[in-house]
Structures are given as structure tokens and as C-alpha cells.
Amino acid sequence: MGRTVPTITRQLNETEAMLQTFRRTLRRGDQALLDGLLASAHRHLAAISASGALLPFEAALLAMLLEQARRIAALEEEIRIFQEEVVRLRDGKG
Amino acid sequence: MARVEKTGWLMDVYTRPSGELVCWLLSEDGQRWLLPMDFPVTFYAAGSLAVLRQAWRFLRGRGVQLSRQVRRDLFHGERVVLSATLDLPGRLPETYRRLAQAFPVLDYYDADLPLSVRFVAGTQVPLLGRCRFETDGQRLLGLQPLESAWEMQPSLPPLRVMEIECDAEPALHPPQEIVIRCDRRCYRFPLQPLRAFVVNLQALLGTYDPDVILTRYGDTWLFPFLSEHAPSFNPNRDEQMKVEFRRERSLFAYGQVLYRGAQALLFGRWHIDRCNAALFAEIGLTGALEMARVTGLGVQEAVRKSPGAGITAMQMQTALRDGVLIPAVKQQAEATRTLVSLIRYDRGGMVYQPLVGVHRHVAELDFASMYPAIMVRYNISPETLYQRDAPAGLIPRTLQPLLVKRLALKHCLHTLDRRDSRVSDLKARQTALKWLLVVCFGYLGYKNARFGRVESHEAVTAISRELLLQAKENAEDMGFTILHMYVDSLFVKREDTRTEADFLPLAEKIQAETGIGVTLEGVYRWLVFLPACRDQRIPVANRYFGVFEDGTLKYRGIALRRHDTCPYVAQTQLDILSCLAQADDPREQWKEAWGLVNQRVRSLQRRQAAIEGLQMAVKLSRDPQAFRRPSAAAQAARQLQAEGVAVRAGMRLFFWFTQQGVSVAPPAAEEVDWDHYARLVLRAAGEILDVLQPVEKKQQYYLPLLK
Structure with missing residues (x-):
């Protein structure tokens, strides 16, 4: 086959393997957070690959940020619903 | 015997030790004929005129007719060539071998083509095609085609x-x-x-x-x-x-x-070894005949070779008919590329990671034969690269009739009732054609393919990625959520869509927009996308199971699909899926499914499972002596060697797990490693069921079984 460049999945896996010393030095709780961040980048492999970047980890970082933004938006929405509920209860409409 | 004219079928051609060509024909009256025929064959050499002159002198007086001609090379354009024609086709390989040995600097063309491919291209009579022939009982005097290879309902010879x-x-x-x-x-x-x-x-x-x-x-x-x-x-x-x-x-x-x-x-007559014919189990004799008919390779060759040889033979036929030279050795190497160019263009099809979990009322839309359809529609061929409005290239012209015939067969299958007696034959024929279409894309980028060019290969994947993005945008414009996209298929859902009719407007819109046929594979009652084994948060492409609205199961990437899963474990996983399929939501059946797993594990622990169901089948990835660690396959290989069996890489080995390791002979019940099989069952069950429930609930069922 004509493929010479490794796939984006393989490149990310290799980068993660390179980060193992970094990960090991983190506190146990932080290690789990890092694992979550790295896993979130895997949801956007197609977009990272499509970016055609020489250093795909830059696009992977953007994908992690995107997942964080999505999580924040979801939490904001939950807070809004809770706030509305609080206001409703406070006004005695519950 | 006086001259007689008959109608029948051309079954095969071959050469006798004398070098003459023999046609095997079956006439409608049931008579089998083996008739020699005059069929001169030609090969060409090109290069410096001085060397060509020496080659001419080398061949002179060896029963070869020589001439100077100008012919077209697909990559180099017109070339002056030395044409060598032999009256006896069986003599060509030896003549070519000697000439190539004496003059290795020359480029050789049409020198190593399968005889049947030459014959079909030269006479226009396809193998297994109906024809009219004339004979005096000793020789074949004339042969005319009555049917093309692209006949939708070809007449079939009455084979014994x-x-x-x-x-x-x-x-x-x-x-x-x-x-x-x-x-x-x-x-x-x-x-x-x-x-x-x-x-x-x-x-x-x-x-x-x-026969x-x-x-x-x-x-x-x-x-x-x-x-x-x-x-x-x-x-x-x-x-x-x-x-x-x-x-x-x-x-x-x-x-x-x-x-x-x-x-x-x-x-x-033909000999087909069911155990040594790559595709025979899947396509049977009907599919093998179809493959021989369209490729021009004899039936015995077609069933044993990979479909890649079939697609190459079809390209050769197109080239022979067009008068294009077929290089004996490919002369083009990939051009020098920059790293940025490689990163930008050397990519495969688009894969959109799935949204892990259970989804209901999901439709799967597929582009029909996407890569070959792109090659035909966008005229992608080695010689048409970087050209606008080029005439149809060699590859699209080869693929066009194949694509049309397969789609017509598929359409015909859709219109028939499942119980119709024609269904199995039509399926076998369309599967044979499917394999040819599957490999035609890979051969475009294969370094040794005669008419391959990696840039054409990359063009196909680039267009496919663009088309899939267009499909995604169309779906999102219509309010659908994209759950997963995999090269040529996409999985979508929307709150208000339930039936096939609800998804058809989307299929039609994508088809109209992209110009490539889109089929609705079906609507899943529910579909589960599975995560990676190493991390439940990481999605994995093309790993899912689901049930269509009519109750049919579909699964990819799980143990059931793997060849190295033993029948007992595979059957357990299938039974779990069937159990889940009874509900509108698989989570409702979770407890019943674990009950089933419990039952299977218990019967292993009580040594009640049949030994045959525990037989493992593993393909040997290297020669036995190349194994560094004593894996199960390596142990099995060494046991076979000790019994005097010749074991080679790529062979499929069968064995059982025992208390001592593995055994290639069926072991007694007390020797079997029952706990190991119980663990395999639990792993296969967990593969499907873990994603359906939270961790604490899983442990309630899972842990007691491990004890």
C-alpha cells in the first residue's frame, strides 16, 4: 500500500507513551485527570488528522480544550437549571 | 470428420508440451472437446536502438517473426519496439526468459501475461461464455462469441x-x-x-x-x-x-x-481444493465461474489466487484491446516528496470516532462501492493524473462494467424474496464481484501493480474524505446527529426519525449532492458503540453491535468476528446478543444476559462442555523457529513439528488449552484447562455487557463467577 506516514492514532499513542515519565511524576489524582484529558483528544481523531499539521499534538491540545469547553458549557447549563429551580423555590412557586 | 459447427461454452485454454494452444469446449449436445488452435502470440522489447538490433540478431532463426513497430506505453507515450511473434504460445515464456537474460537493459512488454487473458482479449470470447465454434474433429477452425462477460443472466454450462x-x-x-x-x-x-x-x-x-x-x-x-x-x-x-x-x-x-x-x-477438467482456495468457501462454484468469466483467469487460477490477480487480469484485457503495452516489470518509482506533502496527502479514508454507548433508532447509510465509483466518476487513472478533461482512463474503463454489473446484481437481490431459489447464486456472484472492487483501490497504490500510481491512490482517498464531509454537513443541516463515520458509511439519528422512510430523504440528498450512490443499510432498533478495552473513555472506530428493526443482528470488531475465538466462546457471545435483541433497549436485558453467562461458566466449571467447541484456531504469524516466547501458537507449532508435520508461517493451527499448556490432539476432560476457558467466556461477555451498566452493578455479577 502507499501509506508512508503513520496514522494519527499511532502518532497520538506514541506521544502518550513519550509522556509516561511526565505522568509518573504527577500525583496519583492528577494522573487520572491527565488520562482523562488525553482520552478526550481521541474523540476528535478525524479533525486532528484533517488539520494536516506537522505536529499533530498541537491539534490534539486544541481537541482537549474543545472537550473542556464542552464540559464547561454542559456544567453552565446545569447551573442555569439549578438557579432557575432555586429562584422558583425561593419565590414559593414550587 | 467433416467440418461441423457447434454452439457451446469455452471452458478453459492451456498449452501442451509441444507449445500449441488447446481449447477445452463443451458443446450444447453435452460433448466435451479438447481442440488445438492456431493462436500466435506477441511480446515486445524497447530500449536503445543499438541493443534492439543485437536482440533482433539474437532472436533471428529461432522460429520468431520479428518486426519494428511503434506502440503506446501508458506512462512514456509512444515507443519504438521490437515485436516478436511466436506461432506456438507455449514457447513464449522460454524465449522471453532467454532474451531477458541476454539483454537485461531492455524494457519488456506483454511478455508474462496469462494465456487465457491473451486469448479472451484476442478472440472476444469470455471464459464460460457461450460461443459458436467450427471444427473438423482434429483442430479448432473458428470461434465466435455469442455472449459477453457482462451478461446479467449468462447461460450456464451443464457441469458434471x-x-x-x-x-x-x-x-x-x-x-x-x-x-x-x-x-x-x-x-x-x-x-x-x-x-x-x-x-x-x-x-x-x-x-x-x-468436469x-x-x-x-x-x-x-x-x-x-x-x-x-x-x-x-x-x-x-x-x-x-x-x-x-x-x-x-x-x-x-x-x-x-x-x-x-x-x-x-x-x-x-478443473480441480478445486476447498481447503486451499482462498474465496471458495464464500463464493462457491457459482462465484468462481463468475470470477473467471469477468477476469479471464481460468477457474482453477481464479479460485486460488487473490482478487488482486483478477483485477490485474482485467486491466491487462483492457490494455490489450486498446493496444497499450503491458510492462513485464513496473518501471515507475514514486517521485520524491516533501514531508509536508506526505502529511497532507498520504492519508486514508476519514474515520470519525463514535459516541460510545447505547443509541436507539439509528440509520446506517453506505456509499455504494465508494472507491471504485470515485475512480469511475472522477476518471482516476495513472495516465489521467493532473489532467483536466482527459479521455476515460484505463482504470475507469476497466471498472465501469464491473461496477454496473455488481450494482445491477445487488438491485436484483433486493427485489427478490429471501426464499427465492435464485438468491444464493446471485449472492455468490455479487460477492465475487465485490471482492474484485474491494481490491481495485489497493492495487492503485500497490508498488508492484502494473498500472498502479500512488498519487492516484491518494486522490481517491482525498475525494472520499471530501464526500464524507459533505455527507456529514448535509445530515447536520437536516438536524441529524452523526454518531460515527467510517470511510464510506455513516451512522445517524434524530429525535423524530424511526423508520426507513424517515431516513430516505437524507440518503437522497447526499446522493444528489455527491453524485455517488447511497444505500440505506437499515435502521437499528438499537446500536451500541464500544469503547477501547484499555480505557472506557476512548472510543474505537468500527467496533459495535446492534439489532435492526427486523431482528437481524450486526456486529463488528468483537470476539465473535475473530477467527481465533473458539466456537464455545463465540456461541456464548452470539447467545448474549440474541438475548439482548429481544428488548427495545439492551439495558433492559442485562440481568438475563448475565444469567446466561453464569450458566455457560458453570457448565465449564462442571466440565460439561463438548471438547470440539473448545478447539482454538490461530494463524501462525511467523515460522516456528522465529518465535522468541513460547506463545500458545508457538507451542502448538512445535508439537506438530515433533510429530513430523511441516509447519510454515501463515498456516492455521488448531489446539486446546490444557493444564500443561496446549495440545494439538483432543485432550481428555481432566487435562483441559477449564478455568482458562471460563476466563475467555467472561472476557467475551464483558466486552459486550460492560458498557451497558455502571461498574458497581457489574461487580455484583462478575466477581462471584471468577471465584
């Missing part, structure tokens, strides 16, 4: 089939008895004394005169055994010919090590 099987797998135990089935009769013969067996076999061949001999282990054992111990036995219809043996080999293709057993080819 003989089946031969032995009572054991010869690699493990010497067979004692041979079973022969022919014309609804069954004969059993002891192999020893051999003389009596050979006399009986020869008598049956004489009585039934079969096809279907065997198990005919390639790797029966015919080599008979050739060694009964050299006077000749199973050919053509008595002037001997059985042609080809050596076994291991090769690396499609990312894996493959093993091709030795081959035993016959003349005037």
Missing part, C-alpha cells in the same frame, strides 16, 4: 461434478478411507491396498467423466500422494498432459502473513 474427501486431516493423521460422491451416488474406498483404490478411482473418472473435481486436501495431499505412489495414474481429461504441481509458499499481503498450500492443476 465429482467430490473426493478423505476421512482425516492428512497433516495430522494419515487418511485410511476415501469418499467419492458423483451423480447422487456415494462410494467409499479404503486407501490401501493402493492399487485397488487407484483402479476404482480411474474407473469412476472414466464412467462419470467429471470439476472438488476435493478436500487434493492440492496438499491427495494428488501429490497419488503422483508419488501411483505415477501411472492420470486424472486429466487431456491424456497428453500430466498434473501440474506448484509449490507451497508463505507471503505477506494485506498486512498479514498468508500461507498458500501447494497446488495441483488439471487439464481438460
Whole structure:
């Protein structure tokens, strides 16, 4: 086959393997957070690959940020619903 | 005998030791003909004129007609060539070999083509195609086609089939008895004394005169055994010919090590070894005939070779008809590329990671034969690259009729009731064509393909990625959520869509927008996308299971699909899926599914499972001596070697897990490692069920079973 460049999945896996010393030095709780961040980048492999970047980890970082933004938006929405509920209860409409 | 004209079918062509070509024909009156025919063949050499002159002198006086011609090379344009024509086609390989040895600097063309491909291109009579022929009983005097290879309902020759099987797998135990089935009769013969067996076999061949001999282990054992111990036995219809043996080999293709057993080819009838014919289990005799009809490769070759050889043969036919030279050795190397260019263009199809979990009312939309359709629609061929408005290239012209025929067969299948007697034949034929279309894309980028060019290969994937993005945008514009996209298919859902009719407008819109046919594979009642084993948060492409609205299951990437899963574990996983399929939501059946797992694990722990269901099958990835660690496959390989069996990379080995390691012979119940099989069942169950429930609930069911 004509493929010479490794796939984006393989490149990310290799980068993660390179980060193992970094990960090991983190506190146990932080290690789990890092694992979550790295896993979130895997949801956007197609977009990272499509970016055609020489250093795909830059696009992977953007994908992690995107997942964080999505999580924040979801939490904001939950807070809004809770706030509305609080206001409703406070006004005695519950 | 006076000249007679007959109608019938062209079955095969081959050359006799004298070098003359022989046609095997079957006339409508049931008569079988083996008729020699005049069929001169030509090959070409190109290069510096001084060397060509020397080559001319080398060939002069060797029964070769020589001339100077100008012919077209697909990559170099017009070239001055030395044309060498031989009256006896069987002499060409030796003449070419000697010339190439004496003048290695020359470029050679049309020198190593399969004879049948030359013949089909030259006479326009497809193999297995109906034809009219004229003979005086000694030679074939004329041949005209009455049918094309692209006939939707080709007439079928009335074949006589003989089946031969032995009572054991010869690699493990010497067979004692041979079973022969022919014309609804069954004969059993002891192999020893051999003389009596050979006399009986020869008598049956004489009585039934079969066109096809279907065997198990005919390639790797029966015919080599008979050739060694009964050299006077000749199973050919053509008595002037001997059985042609080809050596076994291991090769690396499609990312894996493959093993091709030795081959035993016959003349005037076909021999097909079910255990050594790559696609035969899937496409059967009907599919094999279809493959031979469209590719021009003889039936015996077509069933044993990879579909890549078939697509190459079809490209050769197109080139021969167009007068394009076919290089014996590919001369083009990939051009120098920058790293940025490689990163930008050397990419495969688009894969959108799935949203892990359970989804209901999901539709799967597929682009029909996406890559070949792109090649045809966008005129992608090595010679049309970087050109606007170029005439249709060699690759699109080869693929166009194949694509049309397969889509027509598929359409025909959709219109028929599942119980219709024509369904199995149509399925076999369309599957045979599907495999040709599947490999045609890979061959465009394959470095040794005669008409391959990696830039064309990359163009196809670039267009496919663009089309898939267009499909995604169309779906999102219509309010659908994209759950997963995988190269040529997409999985979508929307709150208000339930039935096929609800998804058809989307399929039609994508088809109109992209110009490539889109089919609705079906609507899933529910579909589960699975995460990676190492991390439940990481999605994995093309790993899912689901049930369509009509109750049909579909699953990809799980143990059930793997060849190295033993039948007991595979059946357990299938039963779990069937159990889940009873509900509108698989989570509702979770407890019942674990009950089933419990039952299967318990029956292993009580040693009640049948030994045959625990047999493992593993393909050997390297030669036994190359293994560094004693894996189960390596242990099995060494046991077989110790028993005197020749084991090669790519072979499929069968064994059982035992308390001592593995055993290639069926072990006694007390020797089996039942706990190991219980763990395999639990792993396969967890693969499906873990994603359906939270961790704490899983442990409630899972942990007691491990004790």
C-alpha cells in the first residue's frame, strides 16, 4: 500500500507513551485527570488528522480544550437549571 | 470428420508440451472437446536502438517473426519496439526468459501475461461464455462469441461434478478411507491396498467423466500422494498432459502473513481444493465461474489466487484491446516528496470516532462501492493524473462494467424474496464481484501493480474524505446527529426519525449532492458503540453491535468476528446478543444476559462442555523457529513439528488449552484447562455487557463467577 506516514492514532499513542515519565511524576489524582484529558483528544481523531499539521499534538491540545469547553458549557447549563429551580423555590412557586 | 459447427461454452485454454494452444469446449449436445488452435502470440522489447538490433540478431532463426513497430506505453507515450511473434504460445515464456537474460537493459512488454487473458482479449470470447465454434474433429477452425462477460443472466454450462474427501486431516493423521460422491451416488474406498483404490478411482473418472473435481486436501495431499505412489495414474481429461504441481509458499499481503498450500492443476477438467482456495468457501462454484468469466483467469487460477490477480487480469484485457503495452516489470518509482506533502496527502479514508454507548433508532447509510465509483466518476487513472478533461482512463474503463454489473446484481437481490431459489447464486456472484472492487483501490497504490500510481491512490482517498464531509454537513443541516463515520458509511439519528422512510430523504440528498450512490443499510432498533478495552473513555472506530428493526443482528470488531475465538466462546457471545435483541433497549436485558453467562461458566466449571467447541484456531504469524516466547501458537507449532508435520508461517493451527499448556490432539476432560476457558467466556461477555451498566452493578455479577 502507499501509506508512508503513520496514522494519527499511532502518532497520538506514541506521544502518550513519550509522556509516561511526565505522568509518573504527577500525583496519583492528577494522573487520572491527565488520562482523562488525553482520552478526550481521541474523540476528535478525524479533525486532528484533517488539520494536516506537522505536529499533530498541537491539534490534539486544541481537541482537549474543545472537550473542556464542552464540559464547561454542559456544567453552565446545569447551573442555569439549578438557579432557575432555586429562584422558583425561593419565590414559593414550587 | 467433416467440418461441423457447434454452439457451446469455452471452458478453459492451456498449452501442451509441444507449445500449441488447446481449447477445452463443451458443446450444447453435452460433448466435451479438447481442440488445438492456431493462436500466435506477441511480446515486445524497447530500449536503445543499438541493443534492439543485437536482440533482433539474437532472436533471428529461432522460429520468431520479428518486426519494428511503434506502440503506446501508458506512462512514456509512444515507443519504438521490437515485436516478436511466436506461432506456438507455449514457447513464449522460454524465449522471453532467454532474451531477458541476454539483454537485461531492455524494457519488456506483454511478455508474462496469462494465456487465457491473451486469448479472451484476442478472440472476444469470455471464459464460460457461450460461443459458436467450427471444427473438423482434429483442430479448432473458428470461434465466435455469442455472449459477453457482462451478461446479467449468462447461460450456464451443464457441469458434471465429482467430490473426493478423505476421512482425516492428512497433516495430522494419515487418511485410511476415501469418499467419492458423483451423480447422487456415494462410494467409499479404503486407501490401501493402493492399487485397488487407484483402479476404482480411474474407473469412476472414466464412467462419470467429471468436469470439476472438488476435493478436500487434493492440492496438499491427495494428488501429490497419488503422483508419488501411483505415477501411472492420470486424472486429466487431456491424456497428453500430466498434473501440474506448484509449490507451497508463505507471503505477506494485506498486512498479514498468508500461507498458500501447494497446488495441483488439471487439464481438460478443473480441480478445486476447498481447503486451499482462498474465496471458495464464500463464493462457491457459482462465484468462481463468475470470477473467471469477468477476469479471464481460468477457474482453477481464479479460485486460488487473490482478487488482486483478477483485477490485474482485467486491466491487462483492457490494455490489450486498446493496444497499450503491458510492462513485464513496473518501471515507475514514486517521485520524491516533501514531508509536508506526505502529511497532507498520504492519508486514508476519514474515520470519525463514535459516541460510545447505547443509541436507539439509528440509520446506517453506505456509499455504494465508494472507491471504485470515485475512480469511475472522477476518471482516476495513472495516465489521467493532473489532467483536466482527459479521455476515460484505463482504470475507469476497466471498472465501469464491473461496477454496473455488481450494482445491477445487488438491485436484483433486493427485489427478490429471501426464499427465492435464485438468491444464493446471485449472492455468490455479487460477492465475487465485490471482492474484485474491494481490491481495485489497493492495487492503485500497490508498488508492484502494473498500472498502479500512488498519487492516484491518494486522490481517491482525498475525494472520499471530501464526500464524507459533505455527507456529514448535509445530515447536520437536516438536524441529524452523526454518531460515527467510517470511510464510506455513516451512522445517524434524530429525535423524530424511526423508520426507513424517515431516513430516505437524507440518503437522497447526499446522493444528489455527491453524485455517488447511497444505500440505506437499515435502521437499528438499537446500536451500541464500544469503547477501547484499555480505557472506557476512548472510543474505537468500527467496533459495535446492534439489532435492526427486523431482528437481524450486526456486529463488528468483537470476539465473535475473530477467527481465533473458539466456537464455545463465540456461541456464548452470539447467545448474549440474541438475548439482548429481544428488548427495545439492551439495558433492559442485562440481568438475563448475565444469567446466561453464569450458566455457560458453570457448565465449564462442571466440565460439561463438548471438547470440539473448545478447539482454538490461530494463524501462525511467523515460522516456528522465529518465535522468541513460547506463545500458545508457538507451542502448538512445535508439537506438530515433533510429530513430523511441516509447519510454515501463515498456516492455521488448531489446539486446546490444557493444564500443561496446549495440545494439538483432543485432550481428555481432566487435562483441559477449564478455568482458562471460563476466563475467555467472561472476557467475551464483558466486552459486550460492560458498557451497558455502571461498574458497581457489574461487580455484583462478575466477581462471584471468577471465584
